[in-house]
Amino acid sequence: MLHASEQRFAPIDVGQNVLMPIPCVDRPKIGPRNLMGVVTAVTDGFYSIGRQNGHLRQTFTRNQLAPCGAEFFSINSIPDGETSLRTVVGASSISGSQGHAHCLCLSGCTTNRCASRKKSLLCNSRCHHARSFTNK
Numbered sequence: 001m002l003h004a005s006e007q008r009f010a011p012i013d014v015g016q017n018v019l020m021p022i023p024c025v026d027r028p029k030i031g032p033r034n035l036m037g038v039v040t041a042v043t044d045g046f047y048s049i050g051r052q053n054g055h056l057r058q059t060f061t062r063n064q065l066a067p068c069g070a071e072f073f074s075i076n077s078i079p080d081g082e083t084s085l086r087t088v089v090g091a092s093s094i095s096g097s098q099g100h101a102h103c104l105c106l107s108g109c110t111t112n113r114c115a116s117r118k119k120s121l122l123c124n125s126r127c128h129h130a131r132s133f134t135n136k
Contacts (some may be wrong), residue, residue, distance in 0.1 A: 009062040012047060014039050015075050018082050020049065020060060026086045035089060038073040039065075050078035070091040 012018060019034050027033070037049040037056070048060035055078065105114045112118050 005063070010069055012039050012062065012065060014042060017070065017072050018047075018049065018065040019068055020065050022085070022089055025066065026089055028090065031089060032092070035085075035092065036044075036068065038075055038078065040075055049076070051088055051092075052077065052079075052083035053091055054079050054083045056073055056088065057082050057084055 012083060015037050015038060017036060019036055021036050022031070022033060035051075037051045039047050040050040041048040043059070046061060047065060049056045049065075050060055051073065109117050
């Protein structure tokens with residue numbers, strides 16, 4: 001079985017660009033299904049992946065990665081810091097990370113005690129179901 005897996009999934013070289021699926025629990029509602037990165041190191045069959053935000057903390061097995069034909073990242077462009085997968089997905093998504101800012105203001109969102117106003121976000125119907133608000 002190990003021999004069949006090695007034949008099916010050829011090893012990936014260091015510096016090669018790869019595509020990895022994002023688990024649905026780490027992905028925002030309107031986020032991409034896959035994340036691109038570059039292999040930075042191989043240790044005992046586990047691959048370390050890097051992106052513009054830094055190296056991912058977790059390592060991946062060969063069957064979790066798909067090699068890309070084009071080169072989008074290089075090893076030299078990756079900073080030294082480590083980040084989590086969820087942080088990288090949130091930074092690369094156009095809609096941000098998971099969740100939304102939810103305020104429960106009774107004052108109509110006029111002060112900086114409001115969570116939405118503090119983050120410079122506009123309130124919407126998810127924040128205030130029936131109450132009026134001024135931060136529109």
